[in-house]
Amino acid sequence: MTWLITGGAGYIGAHVVRALTAAGERAVVYDDLSTGLAQRVPADVPLVTGSTLDADLLGRTLTAHAVTGVVHLAAKKQVGESVERPLRYYRENVEGLRVLLDAVTAAGVRSFVFSSSAAVYGTPDVDLVTEETPCAPLSPYGETKLAGEWLVRAAGRAAGLSTACLRYFNVAGAAAPELADVGVSNLVPMVFERLTRDAPPRIFGADYPTPDGTCVRDYIHVVDLAEAHVAAARALAAAPGRDLTLNIGRGEGVSVREMIDHVGAVTGHRRPAAITARRPGDPARVVASADRAAAELGWKARHDVHDMITSAWAGWLRLHPEAAAVRERGVTAP
Numbered sequence: 001m002t003w004l005i006t007g008g009a010g011y012i013g014a015h016v017v018r019a020l021t022a023a024g025e026r027a028v029v030y031d032d033l034s035t036g037l038a039q040r041v042p043a044d045v046p047l048v049t050g051s052t053l054d055a056d057l058l059g060r061t062l063t064a065h066a067v068t069g070v071v072h073l074a075a076k077k078q079v080g081e082s083v084e085r086p087l088r089y090y091r092e093n094v095e096g097l098r099v100l101l102d103a104v105t106a107a108g109v110r111s112f113v114f115s116s117s118a119a120v121y122g123t124p125d126v127d128l129v130t131e132e133t134p135c136a137p138l139s140p141y142g143e144t145k146l147a148g149e150w151l152v153r154a155a156g157r158a159a160g161l162s163t164a165c166l167r168y169f170n171v172a173g174a175a176a177p178e179l180a181d182v183g184v185s186n187l188v189p190m191v192f193e194r195l196t197r198d199a200p201p202r203i204f205g206a207d208y209p210t211p212d213g214t215c216v217r218d219y220i221h222v223v224d225l226a227e228a229h230v231a232a233a234r235a236l237a238a239a240p241g242r243d244l245t246l247n248i249g250r251g252e253g254v255s256v257r258e259m260i261d262h263v264g265a266v267t268g269h270r271r272p273a274a275i276t277a278r279r280p281g282d283p284a285r286v287v288a289s290a291d292r293a294a295a296e297l298g299w300k301a302r303h304d305v306h307d308m309i310t311s312a313w314a315g316w317l318r319l320h321p322e323a324a325a326v327r328e329r330g331v332t333a334p
Contacts, residue, residue, distance in 0.1 A: 001111075001237055002026040004067045006052055006100065007074030008045075009036025011181045012115070012171060012222060016071055017045060018179070019226035020233065028065045030058070031074065040179060052096035058103040069111035069237065070104055071229055072097065075144070078185055079119070079281075082141035093144035097151055105159040111236040112152060113229060116167045118218075118247070120146040123283035130289045131167075131245050138281040149245065156243055162236035169218040169249035169288045171225055173308035179222075180315020187217075188309060191260055192316045195269040196323040201260050205278030208285075214256040216285040218249040221303035221311075231297035249288025250301045259305070266309045267323075 003020055007013040008029030013036065017027050021042065029047045041047045046065065050057040052074050061067070075093045076082065082089040097114075104112060119142035120135045137143045149165045156163035172188045174180035184193045191201040206213040228248045236242055254262075257273065264270040294300050317323055 001068045001233075002028065002066055003069045003071055003233060004028050004030055004062065004065070005071045005073065006030045007036060007072070007115075009033060009038055009040050009047065010073065011179070011183070012168075012225065013073045014040035014179050015175055015222045015226035016073065016229045017041065018175060019223075019230050020071075021045065023230045023234075025230075025233070028061065028067065030061060035183070037182070052100045053091070055099050055103055058100060059107065062103055062107040062109060067107065067109055069113070069233055070100070070109055071113040071115075071233065072100060073115040075115065077117075077141060079139045079141045082139050082144070086140035089140045089144050093141075094147050094151070097148050101151060101155045105155060105161065109161070110240060111162045111233065112156065112164075113232050113236065114148060114152045114163065114165045116149055116165045117142065117145045118167050118169045118249070118286055118288065120149070120167060121286065123281070124286060127285070128251065128287055128289040129247065131247060131292055153243060160241060162240050162242045164232040164236055164242070164244040164246065166228060166232060167245070167247050167288075168225060169220050169247065169286070171222050172219050173221040173223060173303065173311045174315045175223050175226075175311070177315040177318040180312055180318070182319060187256065187259055188263065188312050189316065191263045192267070192313065192320075192323065195263075195267065195271060196316075196320050200271045200274040201263070203256050203260070203273045203275050204282065206257070206275045207278075210255060210284055212255050212257045215282055216253040216255045216287065218252060218287040219254055219259070219305055219308060220249050220301055221308050224250075224301040224303055228293065228297065228299050231299040235297055244296055246293040246296060247288040247290055248293060249290050251288055251290050253285060253287040254305055262305050262309050263313075266306065267313055
């Protein structure tokens with residue numbers, strides 16, 4: 001099969017491309033390069049630069065490359081920005097998806113994997129979040145992901161399109177240093193960035209009803225996440241008409257304070273964290289049940305938190321060699 005990966009030059013997308021091609025699938029990357037990096041795309045994988053709002057270019061791309069399946073990762077994903085610019089998020093994430101699905105169904109594509117998010121759940125009051133846990137997103141970003149799931153399922157039913165909506169939990173790590181996350185919106189690179197600046201990492205609220213008072217999350221290695229996409233793609237290709245909604249996580253909760261301690265152990269930067277006010281909308285605990293993904297895909301995460309932080313740190317040092325110099329100065333106190 002030939003898979004079009006929208007957002008395939010991004011952090012997660014580049015890992016999905018590598019995993020699909022390593023599994024023997026053909027790939028084409030479609031990315032507007034607003035946050036993606038062209039150098040992440042392998043030389044033997046075609047790269048089409050364009051927006052998911054460009055119906056003509058999408059149609060030409062699907063036809064020219066004889067695309068048979070799509071993995072849709074292209075989206076705006078900053079929760080705070082989505083609150084400030086909701087119309088942009090609905091345009092890019094919902095209208096862009098609608099335009100893409102229109103092109104996909106017109107081209108006769110048969111399989112569609114959608115990048116969703118645990119943000120669709122909001123603040124679930126359960127120990128383990130299952131796919132049946134009620135969805136109550138707290139931000140326009142989460143709303144667009146939930147609306148995206150509705151669109152994907154509706155289009156699938158109407159056009160006989162096999163679909164999978166993968167709800168990611170917290171992604172970290174890298175398959176190789178050059179594929180590491182270059183942003184600082186996720187916890188691990190946020191901590192790296194603070195330590196590199198010779199500043200204490202921040203904890204947003206330490207009075208939650210959790211064992212150490214800090215938020216608990218489920219962290220998934222990006223390599224495991226990419227392998228889940230391969231498993232989903234193959235499951236859809238093997239059984240036309242499937243409609244899957246799956247959590248992609250490890251089923252293990254790790255607190256923010258524990259993650260910061262892990263970072264200190266891996267990097268040698270052992271600075272006490274600074275406690276600041278809670279961020280609005282942060283739930284105390286969001287941990288996945290990944291049982292359905294195991295049952296439907298035969299997939300299970302293989303990497304632990306140590307693997308995530310070690311691989312992410314190698315990528316961070318590649319871009320920020322000064323981080324090693326801070327460590328060598330022996331910074332251990334705020």
